[in-house]
Amino acid sequence: MEAVRRWRSDWRYPTTLLCVYGFFSTVKPLEPFLIPFLTGPDKNLTTEQVNNQIFPVWTYSYLCVLVPVFLLTDWLRYKPVVVFQCVTLFITTAMLLWTDSVPAMQAMQCFYGMVTASEVAYFSYIYSVIDLKRYRKATSYSRSVQLLGYTVGSVLGQLLVSFNLMSYNNILVFTMVLTAIALLASCLLPMPQQSMFFHRIHTGQKTVTEGTKRHANETVGRGDEKGEKGGETQDDTGNGQEEKGPKAEDIEEAVGAESCCGVLLRLWKDFLQCYSSRKLLYWSVWWAMATCGYNQTVNYVQVLWEHVQPSQNFSIYNGGVEAVSNLLSAATAYGIGFTEVKWELWGELALGGFSGLGAAALFLMTFIGNIWVCYTGYILFKCLYMLLITIAMYQIAADLSMERYALVFGANNFGALTLQTIITSVVVDSGGLGLAIIPQFTIYASYFSVIAVLFSLRGLFTIWRARRSNEESPPSENDESGSDGHRF
Template sequence: MLGTQIGVSLFKVIWKSFGIFIRRKIDPATAEHHRRVYWGSKKPELRGQSVVKPGHLLIDCTVFKEKSLKEIYQKIEELIHCFLCFIKHMVTLYKHSKLCSECGGRHHTSLHFNTSNSDLQLPVMNALFSLAENYPYRPKVLLSTITVLKHDASGHYHEARALLVGGNQCSFMTEHCDPENIIRRIQFPGNVIWTFGGKKPVEMENWLKITLYVSLFACFRDFRPVDSFYTSYLTSPAVNFTSEQVSREIYPINSYATTSLVVIMFLITDYLLYKPIVMLDAFSSIIMFLLVLEPVTLFKSKISMVFLGLTSASELAYTSYAYAKITDRKLYQKMTGVIRGSNLLGKCVSSTFSQIAISYMHLDYSLLVYLSLMGSIMAFVVTFFFPSVHSSVYFYPESPISATKHKNYKTIDDKSHKVATKLYFEKKSPTPVRVVLNQLFLELRDVCNNPYLLKYGIWFGFATGIYFQVLTYNDVLYLKLNNEDPVNNKLYNGGVDAIAFITGSFSSYYIGFLKVEWQSASNMFFFIGSLLCCTSLCVCYYTSSLNLVYIMYIIYCFIFQSMNVVARSETAKHLKHESFAFIFGVAYFISLVISSALTYLFVQGTIYAMPVNVQFLFYGLINGGLALWYLFSILISK
């Protein structure tokens, strides 16, 4: 019996020694924890560090207990001992079941800062060094946060907690920097609106949803198969207007109506919070196509041009709506490219279908009117899914109001019922018109005093005005060349429009995601683009080949759409305030004034009645003047 007990004891000693040997090989720090380390150890790395007699535990030493916390901390750090059990190992490599009974920290209760013998002055650590080099344990880190209100896709505000600074050693603090618990500690609620090195999920989801809705609207809005053959429809036997009536009596009404209505539109868009104007855009298009259903009279055609002008005047509302709903200006270039690409995609699909319907299916032009009406109805339906805008820059601004509320926070130190101050937004009553007009004037003055924005405004006014003229009277030029040589100059208006719009769509989408420093590269880009537009339009005057005119038209649309995306996105990004509808409306109004002036002076013949091919030469020379202006800007900047 005695021999059995001796054998079992011997086996336990051997087994324990073997276990310690294995643990040393696998994890020396953990194995070190199971050894009794004394303050007066004779180990080489601890030799000469004795402050008490060897042979007893540090935790039981009376001399140790009489030392100040500062001396104890210095000695423990010097010996690389655990702050919980005073044994040599890193605190993160061994799980202790007991913590400080005072604060729950990862240190022994006798080392708590609020004890009577605490004269410890915490050192200010250099943020360039790792915390592990200063403290052998991992303290809790306090990050600066703030309660904010973030609006969702519907415009409603929700409380979220945002990080103010990055989670790096240059910006955080530990609990030891606040020994008296002056700083309120709360558990992180988890509804992050900004993560370091990541994205903003609320903002990203909002951007995708708004862009999708607006892109669908733009696609259906411009699904108008009749546009490619509208002149042919009005001059067909079913309607029986002459080409002279179409170009001088019907089409000019569109320019005049758009010019007069656009002023009203961009002034009331902000007041009506964008969405009603977007709905008016689609609804007026529906009325326009209803008026040109057979039988068509001259009076109905002129009235339809008024509603077409209303549609054109409201065009900026849906892009301004997108800018107003998306607050991150870094997304403006992408969003503009996607929306503009969707707009041109709708035109491409409608032009392709119209060309197939006329050339291969031999359908009547009136069917194209019905299909265009269906596209406008679909666009009107999509507007009901648009989230409402609850505030605007001028008439309905939102102001932060400070409010103090008592909330029950779950804190680290189990303290609750803290007093929290937060910000919420209160919707003001409508601002007086006089104040709004003064704000609009100041906004316009700021834009005019900014050379970078003024450059885009001048280009937008002249280039877009010329673009309107080209889109309006290209059918007249096609029909003229077709009548001169019906055999060689066959009409492929729909197919050409499809190619022009799809290439413009691709260029808009690509430009939207192109990472270029436009402040330095814009002058060269617009110089080359304006020069190519000048060349393509001038060729239309010198040639009698309709196919070559088609090619020049495709090139012109491709270049214009590329420059248009850059001009819109850069203007939106550099505005001081979110006055998108007003600034774009002013630029749009200037372009319409230029278009109406050209129509009144040279199309209707008030000064000189230009033939349609001479008009294209004149439009090309205007683009040439823009190219020279940008070339001069390049030379001046150098």
């Protein structure tokens, strides 16, 4: 029993394995050069086929599997879905290497949709196997190592392409080797004993999470130490009174105790309770709208670069640009933690103002027609989005428990993907308007302009209402609606 307790308290083991997996699964040297690869002599596809027939499939696939994967992740307890993500990533890379027809590339995009939908398992796994006090460090490590993987992949791809050290096909073989290392790490991950909804811990009539169980174990352990020092029994606290809260030996695990219908009903109740907050609803609306526009921009920006400056006539620097944008985005997001701003008061105005700057960057990328302006505009746009999404995550998470944190973030991403599917089917897909890349980016820039106007007006209204409340209420009579900026 002591060995089991020591194993569970050793948070470095699963965290290290997850970080190894996160790093090797995100080192993708070819990703910044995917359009030149697909439209070049290796695959010999046209830009229109890639833009209007192949890339839209990823959006549809992602939307179709997102909710089932979210539920399966919880039901299967994370690790199997992490392994599944790596397997589908390997299949995606293999199809990219060995197939070249449009239907085959569309099937490859279907598998890649499964890969991206399965990321929920990567970001949820660590919370089920470590103690609450380790959450911040583990989250920081797992997210940072992913960003490091993307950066290393971009830099490596730029070096390999610029110095002709490897062909595109050899780069894909190298990527498959890295994915195999990630697959080995995922198989070594310890299996969690609980999950968010399907596998919970029951004590009497109350339901608690595994984190609560671990906390109870720690509390009992501390009580034991106090009992030894004070000559009291293990059932007593340091004050000689009966210990409150669940005892470790009274907590028993109930795997799959609830039916699927019961879980879905509880999900729905939690969903309604979360979004009953108007402030949270506004931030979530921005999250969904902005993430939709960001995903569309990132997915098709290489097509724009290829249009502005064909890779056959120019030494492209897509990998270097992606590396710089990732590093600057990380620095921007990290700096938010040291910025003393009342985001609950000024946040909505910041959402509008910075979204407007992002729209301006997109307009410059679209109409200037210079590759260096496109590169600079993309870096600026990505940094602004990462800045704002960090603020939004913090503001939303401030009022949520861990369970609702996952639920709301997943719902916001689902809303973003739904909007993205609508835009893709109408604007991009050859079955819809099938617009060329310049009209597409004109629409994306205009879309962010609408976001900027809406949230700038909302931000100004929030500030005006707060100041009016300050003027009308004496300092000693601040109510919950918040002249001090807590809640409106």
